[in-house]
Amino acid sequence: MQAKSHGATSKARLHLKFIPHAALLPMSLTVVFGYLATVLWTLKISLSSSRTLPVDNFVGLAQYERLFDNERWLLSLNNLALYGVLFIIACVVIGFLLAVFIDQNVTGEGVLRTIFLYPYAMSFVATGLVWQWMLTPGIGIQQGIRQLGFKDFQFDWIIDQDMVIYTVVIATVWQASGLVMAMLLAGLRGIDEDIWKAARMDGIPAWRVYLSIIIPMLAPNFATVFLLLATAVVKLFDAVEAMTQGGPGTASEVPAKFIMDHLFGRANLALASAGAIMMLLPVLALLVPYAYARARKGKA
Amino acid sequence: MLKTRRKWTPARLGIYAFLLTAAAFFLLPLYIMLVTSFKSMDEIRLGNIFALPMHITMEPWRQAWSTACTGVACEGISGGFWNSVAITLPSTVLAIFLGALNGYALTFWRPRGAQILLGILLAGAFIPVQVMMFPLVRVLATLNIFSTLPGIVVVHVIFGMPIMTLLFRNYYLGIPQELFHAARIDGGGFFRIFVQLMLPMSLPMIVVAAIMQVTGVWNDYILGLVFAGREHLPMTAQLNNVINTTTGTRMYNVNMAATILTALLPLAIYFISGRWFVRGIAAGAVKG
Amino acid sequence: MKSKGECLAYVSLKNLGIELGGQKIIDQLDLDVEEGEFLVLLGPSGCGKSTLLHSIAGLIDIAAGSIEIAGTDVSHAEPSDRQIGMVFQSYALYPTMTVEKNMSFGLRINGVPKAEIQKRIARVAEMLQLQNLLQRKPAQLSGGQRQRVAIGRALVREARVFLFDEPLSNLDAKLRTELRRELKLLHQNLGSTMLYVTHDQVEAMTLASRIVVMRAGKIQQLGTPTEVYERPANLFVAGFLGAPAMNFIPGKLDTVQNFSSEYLKLALPAYVCATESAHADDVVLGIRPEHLQIQEHGTYSGQLALVEPMGNHQLLWLNMGKQQLCLLDHDNRNFVLGDAVHFDIDTARASLFDAVSGLRL
Numbered sequence A: 001m002q003a004k005s006h007g008a009t010s011k012a013r014l015h016l017k018f019i020p021h022a023a024l025l026p027m028s029l030t031v032v033f034g035y036l037a038t039v040l041w042t043l044k045i046s047l048s049s050s051r052t053l054p055v056d057n058f059v060g061l062a063q064y065e066r067l068f069d070n071e072r073w074l075l076s077l078n079n080l081a082l083y084g085v086l087f088i089i090a091c092v093v094i095g096f097l098l099a100v101f102i103d104q105n106v107t108g109e110g111v112l113r114t115i116f117l118y119p120y121a122m123s124f125v126a127t128g129l130v131w132q133w134m135l136t137p138g139i140g141i142q143q144g145i146r147q148l149g150f151k152d153f154q155f156d157w158i159i160d161q162d163m164v165i166y167t168v169v170i171a172t173v174w175q176a177s178g179l180v181m182a183m184l185l186a187g188l189r190g191i192d193e194d195i196w197k198a199a200r201m202d203g204i205p206a207w208r209v210y211l212s213i214i215i216p217m218l219a220p221n222f223a224t225v226f227l228l229l230a231t232a233v234v235k236l237f238d239a240v241e242a243m244t245q246g247g248p249g250t251a252s253e254v255p256a257k258f259i260m261d262h263l264f265g266r267a268n269l270a271l272a273s274a275g276a277i278m279m280l281l282p283v284l285a286l287l288v289p290y291a292y293a294r295a296r297k298g299k300a
Numbered sequence B: 001m002l003k004t005r006r007k008w009t010p011a012r013l014g015i016y017a018f019l020l021t022a023a024a025f026f027l028l029p030l031y032i033m034l035v036t037s038f039k040s041m042d043e044i045r046l047g048n049i050f051a052l053p054m055h056i057t058m059e060p061w062r063q064a065w066s067t068a069c070t071g072v073a074c075e076g077i078s079g080g081f082w083n084s085v086a087i088t089l090p091s092t093v094l095a096i097f098l099g100a101l102n103g104y105a106l107t108f109w110r111p112r113g114a115q116i117l118l119g120i121l122l123a124g125a126f127i128p129v130q131v132m133m134f135p136l137v138r139v140l141a142t143l144n145i146f147s148t149l150p151g152i153v154v155v156h157v158i159f160g161m162p163i164m165t166l167l168f169r170n171y172y173l174g175i176p177q178e179l180f181h182a183a184r185i186d187g188g189g190f191f192r193i194f195v196q197l198m199l200p201m202s203l204p205m206i207v208v209a210a211i212m213q214v215t216g217v218w219n220d221y222i223l224g225l226v227f228a229g230r231e232h233l234p235m236t237a238q239l240n241n242v243i244n245t246t247t248g249t250r251m252y253n254v255n256m257a258a259t260i261l262t263a264l265l266p267l268a269i270y271f272i273s274g275r276w277f278v279r280g281i282a283a284g285a286v287k288g
Numbered sequence C: 001m002k003s004k005g006e007c008l009a010y011v012s013l014k015n016l017g018i019e020l021g022g023q024k025i026i027d028q029l030d031l032d033v034e035e036g037e038f039l040v041l042l043g044p045s046g047c048g049k050s051t052l053l054h055s056i057a058g059l060i061d062i063a064a065g066s067i068e069i070a071g072t073d074v075s076h077a078e079p080s081d082r083q084i085g086m087v088f089q090s091y092a093l094y095p096t097m098t099v100e101k102n103m104s105f106g107l108r109i110n111g112v113p114k115a116e117i118q119k120r121i122a123r124v125a126e127m128l129q130l131q132n133l134l135q136r137k138p139a140q141l142s143g144g145q146r147q148r149v150a151i152g153r154a155l156v157r158e159a160r161v162f163l164f165d166e167p168l169s170n171l172d173a174k175l176r177t178e179l180r181r182e183l184k185l186l187h188q189n190l191g192s193t194m195l196y197v198t199h200d201q202v203e204a205m206t207l208a209s210r211i212v213v214m215r216a217g218k219i220q221q222l223g224t225p226t227e228v229y230e231r232p233a234n235l236f237v238a239g240f241l242g243a244p245a246m247n248f249i250p251g252k253l254d255t256v257q258n259f260s261s262e263y264l265k266l267a268l269p270a271y272v273c274a275t276e277s278a279h280a281d282d283v284v285l286g287i288r289p290e291h292l293q294i295q296e297h298g299t300y301s302g303q304l305a306l307v308e309p310m311g312n313h314q315l316l317w318l319n320m321g322k323q324q325l326c327l328l329d330h331d332n333r334n335f336v337l338g339d340a341v342h343f344d345i346d347t348a349r350a351s352l353f354d355a356v357s358g359l360r361l
Helices: A006-023 A025-046 A062-069 A071-102 A109-121 A124-134 A141-147 A164-189 A193-201 A206-217 A219-234 A238-243 A255-265 A269-299 B010-037 B041-045 B059-066 B078-109 B114-126 B130-142 B149-173 B177-185 B190-201 B203-219 B222-227 B235-244 B252-286 C049-057 C099-109 C114-128 C143-155 C173-190 C201-207 C225-230 C235-240
Strands: C011-020 C023-033 C038-042 C064-069 C084-087 C161-165 C193-198 C210-215 C218-223 C247-253 C258-260 C265-267 C282-287 C292-294 C300-309 C314-320 C323-329 C340-345 C351-354
Touching: A006 A025, A006 B078, A006 B190, A025 A269, A025 B078, A025 B114, A025 B130, A025 B149, A062 A071, A062 A269, A071 A109, A071 A164, A071 A219, A071 A255, A071 B010, A109 A164, A109 B010, A109 B252, A124 A164, A124 A238, A124 B010, A124 B203, A124 B235, A124 B252, A164 A219, A164 A238, A164 B010, A164 B252, A193 A206, A193 C084, A206 A219, A219 A269, A238 A255, A238 B235, A255 A269, A255 B130, A269 B114, A269 B130, B010 B059, B010 B252, B041 B252, B059 B252, B078 B114, B078 B149, B078 B190, B078 B203, B078 B235, B078 B252, B114 B149, B130 B149, B130 B222, B149 B203, B149 B222, B177 B190, B190 B203, B203 B235, B203 B252, B222 B235, B235 B252, C011 C049, C023 C049, C023 C064, C023 C218, C038 C049, C038 C201, C049 C084, C049 C161, C049 C193, C049 C210, C084 C143, C099 C114, C099 C143, C114 C143, C114 C173, C143 C173, C173 C201, C193 C201, C201 C225, C210 C225, C210 C235, C218 C225, C218 C235, C235 C247, C235 C282, C235 C351, C247 C323, C292 C323, C300 C323, C314 C340
Parallel strands: C038 C193, C038 C210, C084 C161, C161 C193
Antiparallel strands: C011 C023, C011 C064, C210 C218, C247 C258, C247 C282, C258 C265, C282 C351, C292 C340, C300 C314, C300 C340, C314 C323
């Protein structure tokens, strides 16, 4: 390379400082317009009285009041809360147990891992549809078990208003536990082998080691898992749409579906936007402490 | 754990019992999907969902591919397949390129304000898409790309950018800075170093990113439903139409065949590239 | 069996055999450890020293033979029942627990009454000067403090034997020497039996009361540091201990113990052969660099090829024809490369080895 003259070098250096910023232009545009501006715009709409088209007025928190007077919305929140608790607990427990048991030097570990994780490669829609078929009362699993001899077997949850939400739990837990397993298994594998040896020297039984030593050590992994699962709960849409369409009736309604219906079908932009902002709040409530904890750990 | 001889204690039997039961639970839907798709409707009406087909028939598959009704037309789900291909390819290439570019610029050049930008981008990945949906619809409509192929591609690139950028940034963090400095000393500029040094070195991560993006875009439902338009509706949306918006009797075998066809690509990628898939999870999700 | 007619062996390994992955790592090994001694298992990686230590600890099952600790057969006992403590390379302190919990956890699990636990912790904390650190977590401790907590964890269990698995290998040089000294002081204060594994011969020399040199699963020599250093039992031990390494000169030995090689002739009348060797023909003469003394009118001379200054001494590499020799010069004399350097050999310190078997003559 030829040496550049002094004048050209400083120009080149200026050029060089500018280029990285230019290269990050798509990212900047995406962040500003794709994420920030859209969120703020939705916020603005939620404070207006827009119906089919956005209207440029300000009605304060009226839409939010209307939202929380809306029975369907409240029902969807209820469903989501119940769903969320069951989903997260089931995924974490099953995922953790799978990870622990697979970590015991079992033969066929690779095959087992493949089996537990493949559901995650399927779309939510496919998952919902398969489980919908399986749980169809007349000719699904209920009938299949009856044909095996259990004449009174009952498994018609999917058409039962009180039980339908549990079917969604089962289907999505089936899909997501493998992911939790993969993440916790990675964590388990990262634990110093000598800790196990030391515990054995101390005469500590294996289950106690997991409970009192390993699980506390995996706290950051559990935190990440929780964050991912919790945000997935808030976003729940595809699986419900495919599996139950929110039914029977509105028994398996969830906030995301409520918002989509009001955004497009029922043409109530402001109400839907208010709902969307309400969906945003729990996510922020999770992200801020999580980010804060990570930042503090980085400094420590 | 140090293991010498494996003793068949009750604990060990319990472990295998649990794992095998779990495996059965996880495999059951796949089995039922497959088995159902090869049965005739008469057989299905007999009601034994667990049984292997008495007479294997490919008819459901043919119907799913070419004649099933996706709402308006009855031309099978094959149209959706090609739509999904048309959406996934550019989305993946573009998202990976931008992700790598971003990761590269963030790690080695560190322009001012970039960290904050990254932080907001990553936070954005967690935000439910409904929060951004209507404004995006309006923006795309204004640009005349709403309900078009370029429109859905742009949307997928926007929503794929956080994870792609994160993957590559973490990957580049593992590359020694000395390599970069040596290239600078050799006279390389921003793009030359990127194209001639970093991209070729990124092959493993490109594979992982491709797997994740292809899977994510192919399996997407909601974005395709809203932004792709009827002519470019992805396979997942058409699948849902086939199954949930039919009048008359439900053809469960056709439904299952259609479901398998839709899930085939990501499943194939998964089964073929298993370890890379797991690397993707470890690289992106754990470091999140 | 009693060793040397002194105290009964505290740890006794008889005919020990260990198999891992179908391969015999250790075969027919006998070893007696005396009470209160600091025994170092020394050898290159893969020689089986760590495996041996783990089997004494009970972390690896033995395929044959027996292990006795303080008179009790513990060959198949659980590690926690052997009254031993082990300190690992990473110390393996439970990271989410305080020092106090680290030390008391095992006791609590096994039902030791709280009062007793408190008593033991107080006693050990005083012994190891951990009183002010009891409420700290491992991440807040220095390397030396962590080492003491790891030892303390074993002490509260009233361990009789302490096993160390290369605890200093991961540390930088300065910390290593510091902790090495602490460990030696600790042994002097506690007087417990300690078994220590390392590949570093300097560590072995400074810490051990006796050294076991191992290679490929077999004991090459068992002796005090002095014995192992000055009278190595075979070529391997001779070459492994001592830095810089011993000089080896292949040659022949005649019936009146005159050593001759192509470039060097030496009379060794005072050398006492350990065995009557059938062929004393092909031998290897071993002489350490510090036992070659530079004399202006020395008997032998070589051409100076390389000088390595080491601060308080320097290493001179001489060529005698094709034979290369290393000399230790404490006086840091000035030399020019290519000079002829004259030296004498301290024959009293020489070692002779059978060229075929490697054994000491």
